Amino acid sequence: MKSLFKEFYFDNKNTDIWMNSVIVLDTNILLNLYRYSKETSEKLLALLEKSKGRLWLPHQIALEFHLNRTNVILDQQTSYEKIESILRKKSSEIESSLKKELGSYRKKHVTLSIDSIIDQIKSSIDGLISEISQEKEDHPVLLKNDHIKQKITELFANKVGSPYKKEKLKEIEKEADKRYALEIPPGYRDASKKGAKFHNGEIILEKYGDYILWQQIIDFANKKQTDVIFITDDEKKDWWYESKGKTIGPRSELLNEFNYKTGMEFYMFKPEVFMKEAGDVYRESFSANTISEVKEVSKENGDYGSYRSHGEVIIPKMNTKEPYLSTMKHLNQFYFGDNLKVFEYIILLQHNWPFTDQLSKHIEDLIENIPFKEAFSIYKISSNKISSRSDNYDDYNFETKLVIKVYLDDTKGEYFKLKVVESFESELYNCKVTIIE
Template identity: 25%
Template sequence: MINESNISIYSLSSEREIQMWKECIFVFDTCALLDFYSFSTKSQQNIFDTIFEKIEERLWIPGHVEYEFLKNREKSMVKPFSEKYGLLQKEILKPISKNIKELKAEVGQLSTRTKKQNSHPYIDVHLTEELEGLVNDFNNQYIVLNKKIDDEIIIREEEINSKIDNDNVLTGFKKFFKVGKEYNFKTIMEIIKEGELRYKNKIPPGYGDLNCAKPKDGIQIYGDLIVWKQIIEFAKEIKKPIIFISNDVTKGDWCYIDDRNRILSPKEDLIREIKDESNVDFWMYTLEQFMYKSPKLLGSKIDVSVIEEAEHITQSKIEDEEEIRVFEKGDIVWVDFPGTRPAVIVQNDLSSTKVMIAPMSSKNEKLNYKFRTQVELSACDYGLTNNCIIKLEKHMVLDKKNLKQYVTHLTDNDMIKIDKALKIALEAEYSFVME
């Protein structure tokens, strides 16, 4: 007889969520820890005081997370200066200075070309002199203000660099987090062998690192799997539910997400594996979701402004990833045309501002085999909420600015199917036009 309770571990009711938060160990990944450096010092302390103090005995990180965090800590600390202030100078302040110089030169040209009274064009010299005076005054004031801005940026840089030796975040983590042991090289090599088979078949976690925007190599490719193995081993020892706090969600190899990068649920394979191996329940949240739910589920008194800051950090990361990524043929992306929905890039000329996409159905509908222009995708293969249909007969050309967020990349086999279906769709259009 069919028993619905057999799949209850794959969903999270309110009652089950409350119970998990009461009993669980909160495990943080590297990305969530490093994102603490994006918060203001005041917000960092507020998180420590209002949340971490309440769950001090229930915070844990795997040994490999400790390694990755310490390895990337200083880079994350100086990131606000190198990326944010550097771009501010390059993209805004320098162009302003250049524009002011050009304005001075153009006003000078105006004065030169209009000063002769006996020929056209002629403008009263007093007017052009007044204009030149205004521009010169503005330029002199800007030079003074620009120097103050440069001095302010230097102060920010010194503040950031001083935190490397006086790191409040590291001090807080040392106080609150217990740390698991790291694996030796032999054990890691065994995990890599398993990882090769898992990644080939898109068994989570970590396979998204094979096609990520910033390529990884060596052991680093299997970092997520190493972390996962350490979580499973730890769960066997403590026999308590695991809630995993991760901001590494856009690769599609840990969880399902919505269009705002919020976790909907972990991948089913992960829930099943840790249940079978350790007999514990497992769920996931982003750092932002964790803080948002903490007042209700932990009784924390975190400031609303800190949660708002977390939302801003998440949005900034999404925008940064969009700037870094060069979308390719075969990418599944969130597209705005209008309304946000998933689509597949089916043609992409890198030298063009346009791209051809095919929309994906957002409903769990069945493939209509009468339509040879449609291709079905399995949800479990690509980190999607439901099985989806790619409708090549509805392909369209959009501006690349409408491509909003990368989800994952299709396999070569599925791309062969899509190319065939697109060819049929284009031939049908051509036949219709000729008729």
């Protein structure tokens, strides 16, 4: 009986699997290295270094990592500004509230200095703001000098799978559609996901990402005849079996399909299990605080979607209701050989008027009129921040940061950047434009 239904006798307690299986890290595990504290990232990278001989990366995961890396770095950098802003606001609110509520006690308690109490509280918050501001200054500029990316590149040198060709992708898409309709895992929870990637001349729709990844893992295990351990923060029900709110283990369908097609075993764990179990095997220990941090980051970022915005999406730009058709229209008009690539620009606007939804629409129209582009999107990192004005631009009261992502022939990037500055400064009243990255 056990031999016929092996997936229902799943054994995840065997420590030998960490020495005998290939370890595959999901995209969210690689991206979380940017979200963890410096100490936790270094500890996890050290564990990966010790288990280096057992690592392998499907092409789909490597692609998603590179496409999402910049967004995650920017999320981390801009979080400092958000925290500072919240603390400043709360500091003013607390000061105002205390002055109002404690004001009547000024004369009743001659031995207590109410103003001193308020000043001490305010000083404590100001001290926290200063510490955060210093941490922001000390935060590594990973867009320019990314030691995490460098380490990941070293760990997976010659250990990344090949991409599927167009014919294979079409077969997978058809099979995925059938499975999604019947809710056969994995990937069906992404059936409504919009958007697409473009790589090596191939269009890869976002909704098929998990199923492509699954097929690449199966193909690798079949070819190498190896068991696979998949480490993921994904918590969707098309990967995990849940009962009464508790995660029991991998979906039995996944275990069955993997074994049926490869003759090998598939294991799936959360990162904290990997750190504990593999850590014991490779003599790399993790503190309770570190494990707690990993769980917290997992909870917040477990299903980090591809092309997630740096902040609030203010101008989603698609030319039709069907993303696939929009992308095809763009490719027909602007694809020249193998030169197409995605350009992403971080833009600082200094202005003396509030940034509004009406202005967002105006910016969309400006980009529409710049040549050599079709598909683009704009994300807002921050808006209407009090400007750190220089002596030369005393009229600029606000700062707004935007990210523009656009598909272009790789010879047109500099031209597009110049046209953005020219168009914005000529059409947006009293505005200075700076391309940061």
